[in-house]
Amino acid sequence: MSSARPCLVAAVLLLAFVGIAQDAIQLPELLVTGAATTGAQEPTLATSLGDAFASLPGLHLSPQGVGGQADLSIQGSSFSGAGLCLHGLALRNPQTEHFHSELPVLPEVFGALAVRTGIEQQALTSTHLAGSVDFGLGPIVPRGRLTLGIGEFSAWQSTLYGAHAIPLGEGTLGVAGFAASEAADGDPWRDNDLRRSLGGLHLQYRQADWRLDVLAAHSDKTFGARGYYGAPASLPSEESVRDSLLFVSAQRGDLADEYLRLAFAWRELRDTYLLDASRPALYRNQHHSRLLTIAADQRTVFNESWSLLTRVELEREDLDSTYQGTIAAAPLGEHWRARASCFVMPEYRIGDWRITAGLRATGFTDDHPAWLPAAGIVWSPRPDTEVSLAYSETVRLPSYTELNYNSPSSLGNAGLARQHARSIELAATAPLSELCHVRGLAFVRRETDSVDWVKGAPGARWEATNLDSVDVFGLHLNLEMEIHRDVLLELGGELLRKQVDDEPHASRYALDYPETKARIAVTWQAASWCEIRAEQALARWTDNPERGTRRTAWLGSLAIVLRPPQHQQLTVTLGLENAWDQAHEPVVGVQAPGRQARASLTYEW
Numbered sequence: 001m002s003s004a005r006p007c008l009v010a011a012v013l014l015l016a017f018v019g020i021a022q023d024a025i026q027l028p029e030l031l032v033t034g035a036a037t038t039g040a041q042e043p044t045l046a047t048s049l050g051d052a053f054a055s056l057p058g059l060h061l062s063p064q065g066v067g068g069q070a071d072l073s074i075q076g077s078s079f080s081g082a083g084l085c086l087h088g089l090a091l092r093n094p095q096t097e098h099f100h101s102e103l104p105v106l107p108e109v110f111g112a113l114a115v116r117t118g119i120e121q122q123a124l125t126s127t128h129l130a131g132s133v134d135f136g137l138g139p140i141v142p143r144g145r146l147t148l149g150i151g152e153f154s155a156w157q158s159t160l161y162g163a164h165a166i167p168l169g170e171g172t173l174g175v176a177g178f179a180a181s182e183a184a185d186g187d188p189w190r191d192n193d194l195r196r197s198l199g200g201l202h203l204q205y206r207q208a209d210w211r212l213d214v215l216a217a218h219s220d221k222t223f224g225a226r227g228y229y230g231a232p233a234s235l236p237s238e239e240s241v242r243d244s245l246l247f248v249s250a251q252r253g254d255l256a257d258e259y260l261r262l263a264f265a266w267r268e269l270r271d272t273y274l275l276d277a278s279r280p281a282l283y284r285n286q287h288h289s290r291l292l293t294i295a296a297d298q299r300t301v302f303n304e305s306w307s308l309l310t311r312v313e314l315e316r317e318d319l320d321s322t323y324q325g326t327i328a329a330a331p332l333g334e335h336w337r338a339r340a341s342c343f344v345m346p347e348y349r350i351g352d353w354r355i356t357a358g359l360r361a362t363g364f365t366d367d368h369p370a371w372l373p374a375a376g377i378v379w380s381p382r383p384d385t386e387v388s389l390a391y392s393e394t395v396r397l398p399s400y401t402e403l404n405y406n407s408p409s410s411l412g413n414a415g416l417a418r419q420h421a422r423s424i425e426l427a428a429t430a431p432l433s434e435l436c437h438v439r440g441l442a443f444v445r446r447e448t449d450s451v452d453w454v455k456g457a458p459g460a461r462w463e464a465t466n467l468d469s470v471d472v473f474g475l476h477l478n479l480e481m482e483i484h485r486d487v488l489l490e491l492g493g494e495l496l497r498k499q500v501d502d503e504p505h506a507s508r509y510a511l512d513y514p515e516t517k518a519r520i521a522v523t524w525q526a527a528s529w530c531e532i533r534a535e536q537a538l539a540r541w542t543d544n545p546e547r548g549t550r551r552t553a554w555l556g557s558l559a560i561v562l563r564p565p566q567h568q569q570l571t572v573t574l575g576l577e578n579a580w581d582q583a584h585e586p587v588v589g590v591q592a593p594g595r596q597a598r599a600s601l602t603y604e605w
Contacts, residue, residue, distance in 0.1 A: 052107040053133060057439065057478050057492070058115045060514065061101060062586040065223055066153055066184040066593050067194040070101045074131030075117060075443055076472050076496040078452060078509040080399065081129035081421075085116075087136050087213075087249045087263045089295055090126035094317035095271060095287045095332065096401045098229075104198045104219030104243050106178045108145060108161040111138035117443075118425045119376040119390040122360055123345055124255065126295060126313050129396040129421050130445065137213045137249075140165055140174025140204045144605045149573075151598030155184035163202075171207030178202075187593040188583075191236050191277075192224035200245075215247040224277075227589050230409045230453065230462040230508060231275060238277035242270040253299075258307075260298040267291040275325075275407070283325040283407070287332060290318040297343075305350060309358070311343040319400050330406040337397070338365045345374065354378040362395065367418055370395045384437075385430045394421045398451050402464040410453065413464040417449040435482040445472040452510035455546065462508055470510065471499040486525040493518045506546040508588050516540040531561040539584075546588045553584035571602040 053059055053072070059082075060073040071079035080097040083090055091103065116124060117131035125132045140163045149157040163176035179199040186192025200217025222240040227233035246266045253259030268290050275283035297311035321332035345358025360372040376390030398416040405412035423445040431437050449466040456463070479491040494517040503511065519537040526532055537555045541547070556579035562572040574597075581595040 052110065052113065053101055056113060056115050056133065058117070058131070058441065058476055059133060060517070063592050064099075064228060064587055064590050065192050065194060065225075066155065066186055066596075067182060067196060067223075069099055069194065069223065071098060071587065072100045072133065073513070074115060074128075074133075075423075075445065075474055076498065076513050077130035078450070080402075080451065080509070081396065081419075082131055082133070083128040085125040085128075085132045085134040086247055086265060087251075087261065088125045088134060088297065088311075089247075089263050089265045089293050090128060090132065090315075091245075091265065091267055092291055092293075092315070092317065093267075093269055093289055094291070094319045094335070094337075094400055095269070095289045095321070096399050099241075102219075102221075102243070104217040104245055105200060105215070106159060106161055106180060106198075108178065109137060109176070109200075109202055109215070111136040118392045118423055119345075119356065119358075119374045122343060122358065122372070122374040122392050122394070123309055123311070123356075124297070126293065126315070126341070127360075127394050129394050129419055129447070130423075137202065137204070137215060139206075140176050140202065145602060146604075147600055147602045149598060149600030151184070151575075152596045153185040153187050153190075153593065155182070155596075155598065157182040157600070168205065169207070171205055171210075174202075174204040174206070176202040176204075186224050186226075187596075188591055189224065189226045189233070189236075191238075192226050194221070194223045196221040196223075210250070210252050213247070213249045213251075215245065218242070218244045225273070227591075230589060231407070232409060233589065235276045236278055238274045240272045244268045255299075258299055258301045260296075262296050263294070265291070265293050281324070281326060283327055283329060284323070285329075285331065285407075286322050286324075288320040290316075292316045305348055307347045307349075309343075309345045309347065311341075313339075313341040315339050321400070321404075327408060329408070330404070332400045332404045335400055336365075339363065339397075352379055352381050354380070364397070367397065370420075387428045387430075388425070390425050390427075392423050392425075394423075395419060396421075396451075398464070402451050402453075405464070408461075410462040411464070413466075416451055416464060417466050419450055420448040422446050422448075432479075437480050439476075439478045441474075441476040443472075443474045445474075446470070447472065450510055452504075453508040454504035454511075455506040455508075457505050458545070460505075465504070467500055467502075467510065469501060473497045473499075488523040490521040490523075491519070506544055506588070508546075512542055512544050512547075512588055514539040514541050529563045529565050533559045533561075544588055547585050548589065549583050549585045549591060553582045554580055555582060555584075556580050569604045571604070573600045573602070575599070 054061060058074060061070040063070045072082040074082040083100045113135045115131060116134045121127050121132050125134050142164050144162040147159045159180040161178045165172050165174040181197040183195045198219035203214040205212045220242050225237040225239045231237055249263040251261045271287040273285040274280050293315040295313040299307055299309045301307045316338040318336045320334050323329055323331035339362055341360055341362040343358060343360040345356055347356045355377050357375040362370045372393040374392040376388060378388040380386045396419040403412050403414050403416055425443045427441045429439045447470040450470045452465055452467055453462040454465050475495045477493045481489045483489050496513055496515050498511060517539050521535040523533045535557045540552045558576040558579060560574045564570055577596045578594055583591060585591050
């Protein structure tokens with residue numbers, strides 16, 4: 001699609017909006033309060049979860065291709081050190097952790113989203129090495145949303161969400177269904193395109209302080225993978241992924257108080273990778289991954305001073321992998337492994353102080369047990385002010401790709417040891433004034449046997465390697481300020497440094513990271529029917545001889561949200577990503593898409 005066509009459609013949508021709203025737009029009558037400047041997420045062309053995650057503090061997205069495909073990074077971690085949790089259950093993939101920002105659901109299904117690290121991650125989730133994006137399923141209320149969108153790179157999207165609630169017995173039964181489909185050509189390589197569809201059903205029963213959730217969802221995705229995973233960009237690679245998820249949970253109470261929670265998840269992924277889509281017989285890898293995980297956790301409050309948090313988990317991962325091709329390579333093989341964990345953490349409160357100390361014991365079918373302590377102290381002199389200091393430890397087993405992969409460009413290592421991370425975090429949240437809030441975090445993490453894909457020399461293969469010891473130092477700072485009753489200003493900055501004794505010629509993930517990040521965002525409620533959000537970010541990556549672009553990228557975006565006063569069920573969203581058309585590689589060898597204009601129309605009921 002030429003760049004003129006999306007602009008033309010955007011203009012048509014804008015004119016349609018003006019035609020609908022022209023009789024009702026009376027600027028002198030507008031009354032806008034500060035509460036309107038929330039900058040809430042609006043529907044975009046991406047049906048992945050990346051857009052919903054983009055504004056979470058402490059989370060970095062590394063986009064690969066169009067349509068919101070991205071790896072996750074938390075506190076400077078490699079993509080393998082971060083992941084998703086649903087009601088605390090880690091939704092792992094034994095094959096690989098790439099594209100962990102994706103699940104076969106729409107953002108409308110979500111409740112609260114949180115980036116959990118340190119002792120909070122230990123207490124409330126199944127844990128990843130550096131941190132987890134943990135989300136719950138939101139309450140089902142009668143509503144519906146239909147979104148149609150278009151954009152550059154021949155992009156189009158349609159999403160549908162509908163929910164209904166009915167009385168049942170002494171409670172309420174909610175039923176929600178959702179479906180979505182999208183497509184886009186690639187940029188800068190057109191054949192790095194995307195075709196994705198998904199659908200699912202969410203059931204929820206609420207009675208008193210109990211809730212029961214059942215979620216079933218499935219997605220099919222095919223995308224061009226030229227240059228991905230260290231493969232040569234000269235070959236038109238392609239990958240297809242089928243993702244099925246079944247999740248069941250029961251919960252009584254609230255996580256901030258006394259609660260009991262039971263959760264079960266089953267996930268199945270079928271992945272087919274072609275090194276050269278024009279010659280399928282050259283190299284074909286097929287993977288069938290399954291995950292079964294069960295967890296139960298609760299907080300028991302004994303009195304005003306003492307409480308006890310306990311959590312038990314059981315996970316099993318299975319992988320069947322086959323290879324067919326005319327060049328020398330090997331499949332990942334057939335594997336299974338399991339782990340069981342138990343975490344116990346008493347908590348003591350005295351005045352404004354909260355003191356916790358706990359231990360996680362984890363047993364593995366194919367590794368020795370891990371004993372992982374956690375301790376923390378929190379000072380809360382006021383409800384909106386908190387200072388905390390915490391220590392925690394986590395472990396991670398290598399994926400089967402890291403252990404057994406064998407292709408012309410990359411080689412796994414069956415002798416990889418498990419990773420072990422020890423972290424110290426100092427965090428503070430406080431208001432500087434009634435209209436200004438600041439949040440800061442400083443952390444130190446030492447990773448032992450950190451897994452990375454490295455090159456020992458120019459032209460060599462990428463090889464999975466244990467880095468003996470990696471020290472990570474980080475500082476995050478975020479500020480939100482209401483500078484006017486209808487203008488919200490957000491400032492953010494991050495500094496990261498990593499030290500390693502024996503640095504390789506080039507690192508693909510663990511030692512390739514944005515060492516400096518800064519962003520400024522302004523949300524302006526220009527009128528009751530118009531919200532404008534502009535963001536400018538700066539990212540500067542480490543020096544890497546394999547990077548094909550500059551280290552520094554200036555990434556700007558703009559979104560305009562229009563709601564006709566007489567037809568508030570309609571929303572027109574106009575957006576611009578990578579406004580300055582910056583060529584940059586958030587992952588070595590994979591250039592992010594260029595400037596993209598997009599527009600969508602949403603009808604809600």
